[in-house]
Structures are given as C-alpha cells and as structure tokens.
Amino acid sequence: MKLYNTVSRKMEDFTPLSDKGGNNTSIIAQNVKKVNRNGGSGADLTDENRSEVKIYTCGPTVYNYQHIGNYAAYVYWDLLVRTLISNNWRVKRIINLTDVGHLASDADEGEDKLEKGAKREGKTVWEIAKIYSDDFLQNFADLNLVPPVKFARATDYIKENIDLVEKLRAKGYVYETSDGIYYDTSKFARYPDFAKLNLAQMQAGARVDFNPEKRNLSDFAVWKFVREGEDHAMQWEYMGRAGYPGWHIECSSIIHAELGEPIDIHTGGVDHIPVHHTNEIAQSTAAYDSELARFWIHCNFITVNNEKMSKSLRNVYNLHDLKEKGFMPLDFKMWVLQGHYQTLRNFTFEDLGGAKSRRLKWRNRVARCYQGEDISSDDDLIGRIKAALDNNLNSAEALAMIDNTKNISLTEWEKIDQMLGLDLIKSAPDLTKKVAKKIADREQARLEKNFKKSDEIRDALARNGIGILDGVEKTIWQYLE
Ligand code: AMP
Ligand code: ZN
Numbered sequence: 056m057k058l059y060n061t062v063s064r065k066m067e068d069f070t071p072l073s074d075k076g077g078n079n080t081s082i083i084a085q086n087v088k089k090v091n092r093n094g095g096s097g098a099d100l101t102d103e104n105r106s107e108v109k110i111y112t113c114g115p116t117v118y119n120y121q122h123i124g125n126y127a128a129y130v131y132w133d134l135l136v137r138t139l140i141s142n143n144w145r146v147k148r149i150i151n152l153t154d155v156g157h158l159a160s161d162a163d164e165g166e167d168k169l170e171k172g173a174k175r176e177g178k179t180v181w182e183i184a185k186i187y188s189d190d191f192l193q194n195f196a197d198l199n200l201v202p203p204v205k206f207a208r209a210t211d212y213i214k215e216n217i218d219l220v221e222k223l224r225a226k227g228y229v230y231e232t233s234d235g236i237y238y239d240t241s242k243f244a245r246y247p248d249f250a251k252l253n254l255a256q257m258q259a260g261a262r263v264d265f266n267p268e269k270r271n272l273s274d275f276a277v278w279k280f281v282r283e284g285e286d287h288a289m290q291w292e293y294m295g296r297a298g299y300p301g302w303h304i305e306c307s308s309i310i311h312a313e314l315g316e317p318i319d320i321h322t323g324g325v326d327h328i329p330v331h332h333t334n335e336i337a338q339s340t341a342a343y344d345s346e347l348a349r350f351w352i353h354c355n356f357i358t359v360n361n362e363k364m365s366k367s368l369r370n371v372y373n374l375h376d377l378k379e380k381g382f383m384p385l386d387f388k389m390w391v392l393q394g395h396y397q398t399l400r401n402f403t404f405e406d407l408g409g410a411k412s413r414r415l416k417w418r419n420r421v422a423r424c425y426q427g428e429d430i431s432s433d434d435d436l437i438g439r440i441k442a443a444l445d446n447n448l449n450s451a452e453a454l455a456m457i458d459n460t461k462n463i464s465l466t467e468w469e470k471i472d473q474m475l476g477l478d479l480i481k482s483a484p485d486l487t488k489k490v491a492k493k494i495a496d497r498e499q500a501r502l503e504k505n506f507k508k509s510d511e512i513r514d515a516l517a518r519n520g521i522g523i524l525d526g527v528e529k530t531i532w533q534y535l536e
C-alpha cells in the first residue's frame with residue numbers, strides 16, 4: 056500500500072511497524088471486534104497473527120457543530136482505515152475529543168473555544184462538551200465510519216498531561232512565564248524540519264505585541280495558568296496554581312497513554328502541519344526519546360462555491376443543513392469519496408446531487424441482485440478496486456470502476472460495502488421479502504381487474520420510497536430515494 060507521507064513529502068510504501076519484529080500476538084482482540092462491527096471483513100479479523108497498525112487522528116474541538124469540511128476529513132480517514140483492514144492488518148485507532156484548552160488563536164492567545172461556546176449558549180462548558188460530542192458521535196455513526204477503539208476525551212487525561220509536562224521540565228525543555236509553562240523550541244534542533252519552517256523569517260515578520268515573556272516566537276504553552284479575574288471554568292491544580300492543559304499536549308499524552316510511540320500513522324488537516332503537529336512532535340520526541348509517528352497523512356480543505364467556509368459568507372454547512380436540503384450523510388460520504396484527500400475540493404449542492412444519484416443507482420443495482428440479477432463481474436473487480444485504494448487511497452478511480460462494470464454480484468457488493476462503507480446493502484434483503492408480498496398482492500388485484508386496489512398498493516409503496524417497475528417477464532421494486 057502506498058501513502059503520501061508528509062515527513063518525506065513523497066509517496067512511500069506503507070507496512071506496519073509491528074511487521075518488523077514478526078511478533079504481533081500482543082494485539083487486543085476485544086478492540087478489533089469494535090472495528091469489525093462496521094467495517095471489517097468478518098472472520099479473518101479475529102486472526103491473531105496479523106500485524107497491528109496504530110493510528111491517531113486529531114479529533115474535533117467540541118464547542119460547536121462540526122462542518123462538512125471537518126467531516127470530509129473523517130471520511131478520508133475512514134477510507135484509510137478500511138483500506139488497511141482490506142490489507143488484512145488490524146487497526147488500533149484513537150480519536151481524541153478536545154474538550155479543553157483549544158484557544159481561539161494558534162499563538163496560545165484568545166479565549167478557550169469551550170468557554171466561548173458556553174458563553175454563547177448560556178450553558179456550562181461541560182454541557183457544551185456533552186452536546187457537541189454527542190452530535191459528533193451521532194454523525195460519525197450516520198456516516199458509517201469504522202469506530203476507533205476509543206474516543207479519548209482530553210479532560211480524562213489531565214494527570215497524563217501533567218506527567219508529560221513534568222518530564223519536559225526534568226529534561227529542561229520548558230520554562231515558566233506569568234501565564235503558563237512554555238516549550239522552548241530552540242532546545243529542539245529539529246523543530247523547523249517537519250513543516251520546513253523558516254524561523255528567522257517568522258521572527259522578523261512577527262507581530263510587535265507578541266507575548267514578550269516568550270523566548271522564541273514558535274514557543275508554545277504546554278500548560279496555562281488561570282489569570283487573575285479570568286473566567287475559565289475548567290481548571291486543575293498544578294504547581295500550586297489553577298490551570299489547564301495546552302491544546303497540543305493532549306494529543307502527545309493521549310498517544311503515549313493509549314498507543315505508545317512510535318505509532319504507524321498520524322492524521323490531520325494540512326493546517327496542522329506548521330503548528331499543532333510540529334508541536335506534538337517536539338513534545339513527544341523530547342519527552343519519550345522516540346519518533347512519534349512513522350507516517351503523517353494530511354488532508355486538504357473543502358471550499359464552498361470556491362470560497363473559504365466562513366460565518367460571514369454564510370456558507371458554513373453542517374450535516375444537519377444537508378439533511379434539511381434532502382441529503383443524507385451517506386450522500387455526502389459518496390461526494391467525499393469522489394475526490395482525493397490531498398486535493399483542495401470545492402463543494403456545490405449540484406455535485407452533492409450527483410453523488411446522491413450515484414448512490415441511489417448503486418443501491419438499486421444491489422436491490423436487483425436480491426431480485427435475481429446476481430451475476431459476478433468475472434474480471435476481478437474487487438482486486439482492481441483494492442489496487443486503486445492501495446494507491447494512496449484513489450477512491451475516485453475505484454468508483455469509476457464500479458460504474459463501468461456491468462455485472463456485479465452480491466458477494467462483490469458486500470466487499471464494496473466493506474471497502475467504502477456506503478451502506479449499499481443495508482435494507483435490501485428485508486425489503487425484498489416484504490415488497491415481494493405486496494407485488495404478489497398487486498398482481499392478484501390486477502388479474503381480478505381490481506385496478507383501484509392495485510394502484511393503492513403501488514401508491515402506498517411509493518409513499519415509503521419504493522417504486523414498482525413492470526417488466527416484460529416480471530415486476531421488480533426499486534428505491535425512489
Ligand atoms: P476548526 O473547528 O475550525 O478549528 O477546525 C478543526 C479542524 O478541521 C482544522 O484544524 C482543520 O484541519 C479542519 N478544517 C477546518 N476547516 C476546514 C475546511 N474548510 N475543510 C477541511 N477541513 C477543515
Ligand atoms: Zn492533535
């Protein structure tokens with residue numbers, strides 16, 4: 056399998072780190088079961104001898120609804136997870152939920168986003184975190200994304216954060232200022248490498264009012280103190296003062312606690328490269344004397360009508376907005392899979408309509424398989440799809456292969472569902488049984504020239520989104536939406 060690794064800025068062959076020792080027996084079977092539920096290939100997933108792939112995904116800050124740009128990222132990484140599974144590797148993945156410490160500005164300034172959300176809605180920060188975590192988890196399920204072994208809440212790792220800060224302190228990487236504990240990036244020689252930063256140029260172009268207590272512009276807070284008069288509801292005591300963790304530290308300490316360095320793959324958005332991921336690398340490498348991740352994979356942004364999504368342009372859409380306009384989360388997933396994670400993508404409702412039609416067409420192809428048209432493609436379609444996905448997740452090519460293949464059997468559709476997670480089969484077997492009875496009743500009514508009854512049966516089905524197609528030899532059903 057090939058992936059574009061931000062570390063080398065090149066396409067590289069991916070193999071799990073655990074392949075090296077050849078000993079993969081330590082993998083936790085119960086975690087695999089969860090992956091299995093949604094995406095896995097069933098029986099072969101319980102095979103203890105397969106290599107494990109450790110993945111970490113920087114998750115949402117749960118202070119508001121996630122927008123479609125955010126969800127596009129989770130769809131791309133779902134494709135990554137499914138492709139790893141189809142390579143017979145076991146996926147051990149953690150996604151964090153940032154419920155504290157993410158400040159409005161990347162420069163450790165501005166208000167904590169959770170506190171901001173709480174004020175906006177007149178609720179407590181804990182209520183805000185719950186509302187938007189729940190919404191995220193519901194959407195995650197609606198998009199049929201393979202669940203990680205754990206959604207790790209930042210506030211459950213405060214002790215681990217402090218342990219990490221202590222480690223950095225003992226090794227001389229951090230210093231104290233009046234408002235927090237900062238990482239001295241000049242002590243980590245590799246600091247500019249990952250994002251290819253030109254620190255001298257950044258320093259020269261810095262705002263004059265940047266925090267004067269910081270030794271270097273790129274230094275960042277690993278722990279913040281609650282200032283006199285500051286209204287910060289989430290706080291913990293450390294060094295005899297009230298405070299809360301910095302944003303970057305949560306990812307480093309969750310990875311350390313849940314996965315252990317080095318992990319195989321770390322994912323995020325391209326905007327994470329210069330600050331958030333650079334800082335994660337600096338902290339973890341300095342504290343644990345280990346590489347943090349072997350592969351770093353970054354996805355590009357989604358624009359709407361060729362403009363950046365922003366509140367002032369009123370073009371920030373979430374999945375609820377799409378539903379109101381008649382699009383299911385899985386229609387959106389199809390739209391995402393039509394493009395590539397490294398491409399800057401432009402979203403339009405017209406294209407979303409195209410994706411919805413494509414998904415409907417495929418669901419009806421599955422429905423026809425259940426009604427007797429179960430013919431195999433005869434040309435290793437599944438092998439070709441896998442090869443496309445193994446090639447840096449080229450789902451657009453895989454989708455075109457499906458469109459261009461006349462016959463696809465049920466067994467093949469099942470594999471396609473495992474690889475892409477579009478839930479194409481879901482209701483087809485049940486409906487085939489239920490609707491067959493209605494079709495028979497309708498035939499009978501027509502034989503008896505009871506056209507009123509025959510029309511009633513057809514109309515009742517249509518109200519439930521099922522259409523009836525009378526063919527020369529037989530009548531079949533299809534989804535109308
Ligand atoms: P935010 O909640 O705006 O801080 O966004 C969280 C993360 O979502 C960012 O760090 C990005 O990686 C990603 N993101 C934000 N906006 C977009 C977008 N328009 N398209 C894709 N990803 C985005
Ligand atoms: Zn992170």
